[in-house]
C-alpha cells in the first residue's frame with residue numbers, strides 16, 4: 001500500500017533523535033571494533049533513531065555492521081509509524097528483518113485516547129507481512145508507567161502475544177521492573193513458541209525460569225557494564241541454545257564506550273564479553289549466536305548461503 005511506503009524506504013522517511021540537544025554526552029562515534037571471526041546478528045535495534053555528531057542512515061549503519069561481522073539486524077518498532085517503516089525497510093533491504101509493536105509505555109496513552117484497539121488491528125495486519133518475523137517490543141514497564149496505566153499495558157501485551165501466535169512469529173518482550181508480572185502473563189495466556197526477553201535484565205532466578213520454559217534471553221551492552229555482575233551470572237546459567245545478542249541501538253552502548261552513540265557495528269564488544277563470561281572460544285560462541293538467531297527469526301536472505309559450512 002502506498003501509504004505504507006516512504007518515498008525512500010531505505011534511507012529516507014522516518015528519523016528520530018535519540019538525545020536532547022544540549023546533552024553533555026560525548027556524541028562522537030566510537031571506532032569500529034575488530035571484526036568477529038564468524039558473522040552474527042543484532043536481534044534488536046532501532047535504525048530510525050539518529051544520534052551522534054555524524055548521522056548514520058540505515059544503509060551506512062548496516063554497511064559498518066557487516067564490515068565487523070554483523071550480517072543482519074532485527075529492526076524493532078515501538079508504534080505504528082516505526083513498525084510500518086521497519087516492515088517496509090525489511091522488504092527493500094536483505095540485511096533487515098522487522099519486528100512490529102506498540103511499546104508498553106505507548107499502550108496506556110493510546111488507551112486514554114480511545115485508539116488502542118484500532119492500533120492493535122492495524123498492527124495485526126502489519127504482522128502478516130512476510131519480512132515481519134517478530135512482534136515486539138511489547139511487554140510490561142513498571143518503571144515508566146504507573147499503577148493507573150497497568151491495565152491498558154497488560155491488555156496490550158496480551159493482544160501482542162495473540163498476534164505473534166496467530167502469525168507463527170516470535171515475540172520480543174520489553175520487561176522493565178516487571179519480571180514477575182511478565183512471567184505470570186506468559187503462563188496465564190501461553191507464550192508463543194519463540195519468546196525472547198529483549199535486553200534481558202533478570203538475575204539467576206529469571207534465567208532458570210527462562211531455561212525451564214525454553215524462552216530466549218537476549219543480552220545487550222548492559223552485560224558489559226561494571227555494575228552488572230548479576231546479569232553476567234544469569235548469562236552463565238542461561239542454556240547456551242537460548243542466548244541471543246543485541247545492541248538496542250542507539251541506546252545502551254557497550255563498554256568501553258558507554259554513553260556514546262550506539263549502532264549495530266558495536267555489537268562485537270558485547271559478543272566478546274559474553275564469550276569470555278561463558279568461557280567459550282569466540283568462534284564457537286559466534287556460531288551458536290548465529291544459529292540461535294536463525295532458529296528464532298528464520299533466514300534474513302534466503303538467496304544467500306547461511307554462512308559457516310555451506311558448500312561452494
Ligand SMILES: [Zn+2]
Nearest residue numbers: 044076137248
Ligand atoms: Zn528497544
